[in-house]
Amino acid sequence: MFYTIYPLELVWEEAAADAPRVELQVEGRSLVAVPGAGGQLMVERLLSTDPNDYLDPHLQPGAALPYWLSSGPGP
């Protein structure tokens, strides 16, 4: 059951097909990534409560992950 100021029809409305999001771990930190140009994964969101993790330029939203991380499941 929902308790939100957003109209429920807006919450449940499906948007145009989006690229699937991938959750993966990089050095023990969880990321949500989306495939960018050429199938390379781009960081969309960092899932961490440690504020220091957000100072790392390699984990900023929009940063590209190395190709080897993008191909198949992580190491």
Add this chain to the structure above:
Amino acid sequence: MPKGQAMGEDQRPKDQPAEPASPGQVTASGTEPPPSGRDASALLASLGQATGPARGTSPIHVLTIIGQIEGHLVLPAKNKTTKYEHVIPQLVAIEQNPAVKGVLIILNTVGGDIEAGLALAEMIRTLSKPTVSLVLGGGHSIGAPIAVAADYSLIASTASITLHPIRLNGMVIGVPQTYEYLDKMQDRVIRFIVENSRIPEGKLRELMFRTGELVRDVGTVLVGREAVEVNLIDEVGGVARALEILRERIGLGPELTNGQAEG
């Protein structure tokens, strides 16, 4: 150039050359083909450690609660969500990690699943470590119990909290039963807010069921100071004040503003 690549370019540290890197060089921009024969562990080592701060746990952790609070049902991907399965284990980890001394909870939420929201609020309320919440933008609907769950709550002067009744849409089978069920859900939310803030139950109910303020609905929008005047939130303030209170409660000196625990 695709947007993601442009952003990657912008984030390259200034001391790195802007032109394409030499074959052995690792960059985060993603515009170069992968360096062939590059050792995977070297690449991993370069990721996250090249220019970032030394890895160590900050004594103060920050939990951001944004968008819709997602619980039993997975919402369409266009929604920005705070997911139960991400946040609950993070809170357990915070409780268990001795290097973490306190938590700042930042809210900008439009509400969401009642039971996920209450679960989150209960987790925050029952943490043994000091907690301070800060409502930025909005802390609406089920965001209100989460905001008051912390030991001390703040709201930015421009942020708002919407208090309104729980609604139901679609076809309803068994109207009296549904009404009673809704009433019970509403009571769970009201009880939590009353127990964890200084607002009297009568006042909270009055604000929740007030007519005439919301255009299409029943309820009240409290902006900044108004939330403090009705004793829902403790203080109007921003991030510096929130961290000051948290450090005080932890017993950390002001010199540790951006400090890191030994790690």
